[in-house]
Amino acid sequence: MVLFTGKTVEEAIDDGLRQMGLSRMKAHIQVISRGKKGFLGFGRKLARVEIKNISDNTIHKEDRQAIHEVPDTINEQNHSAASMVEETKEQVPDQHPSLQDGSDQDSKQLKEQSEKSTGNNKEAAEQTFEEFVANEFDTVDDGKDIALASEDVSKYVQTIIYEMDLEASIETTYTHRQMNLQIETPDAGRVIGYHGKVLKSLQLLAQNFLHDHYSKYFTVSLNVHDYMEHRTETLIDFAHKTAARVLESGRPFFMDPMSNNERKVVHKAISAIAGVESYSEGDDPNRYVVIAVKK
Incomplete structure (x- = not known):
């Protein structure tokens, strides 16, 4: 774990990745504090980020959960899948020693297993995105699911607002299928935009994120102060x-x-x-x- 600083968060991240020799895909990045420009040279603060190597065994469960801000269950599946791949690579020479001797029987068996796996992958690839969403997400429509969706959508919108270099807090409420995000910020005009265009764009992004990751039957509504x-x-x-x-x-x-x-x-x-x-x-x-x- 190493802390890096910069005038902006992006500058601190780029500097840290360059020094550690890592790509973004192999790094766990956590923003500690965002930079402040200050006024007339006073009160200026550098942005600080914490960067860890994802392959480092010292990364704890809660750190893995924070990677890309995805649910813990998905991170667990990703790490489990990676572990299975590594175990399979190590076991191949022991399970199929006759492959090195040119055994036709083992080669035939391995080929059949490969063809079976390829067929399953082809079937999954031919599945449309809508079918995938319907199968994976639309079957669950209870209070627990809408609560999790509300939390993730709120984090997603909060991230976008931070990238706009704005300070804001979001209060989330929800019913069976409807979630409402109440945004409070001293820069309400920038979040709303001319004739509400920025707020409408945020609404569209939040809705797309919700439908991509959860049920298409869920809806989300954004409001800034009492603009709506x-x-x-x-x-x-x-x-x-x-x-x-x-x-x-x-x-x-x-x-x-x-x-x-x-x-x-x-x-x-x-x-x-x-x-x-x-x-x-x-x-x-x-x-x-x-x-x-x-x-």
Whole structure:
């Protein structure tokens, strides 16, 4: 275990890997502290990272769990698989000594085992990604699974925010299939972005991560302070004003593209107004709402 420093986390990591002669795949990297720029030369702090060689037998279970921030069960499977490969390599000369003598019988047996293994691998390779996700993740849909998914998604979003050089805390709540991430940060504007574009991108990344690693039936919602509440109020108010304009002019109004949740807010607001209707057109992420006079 060695500590390395740099102006940024990435600089400290690159310096440490270079000095230790390791690649990222063979290193366990833990960020101890992130660098601070300071003000007018005061309060500046270097970033510090801890780097360990993954092949080092002194890495403990909790350290292996932190590698790439994946669940402990997956790390255990990876280490077990690696151990089995090494054991197999050591046992081959002892289990098949006749191979060195040109034994046809052992060669035939080994070939049959290899062909069987190749067939199994081919069958697995032909399995689509959707089938893999359905088989591996969609069969489990209980409170324990959504709790684990919420924790991993929260860590994933937290990592992205740190890479944006922002300080933030995330409070996670969840129901049976829905998880909500409440982000608190002094730089709310940077996390939200113009018209919420950054927050929408974070939402999409979190949703993709969730579906790739857990059930496609789980959903995640991100909020910064009370932005989503204000955004909902703004959409409802705009929908009412647009409906009045459509009724007066008789011409349909085409709204800007928006997310599925935002379109639902507009549809619900328009459904309560007599004389107008709303429907969606286009394809995501450019799908938009049309408000028109009800026929």
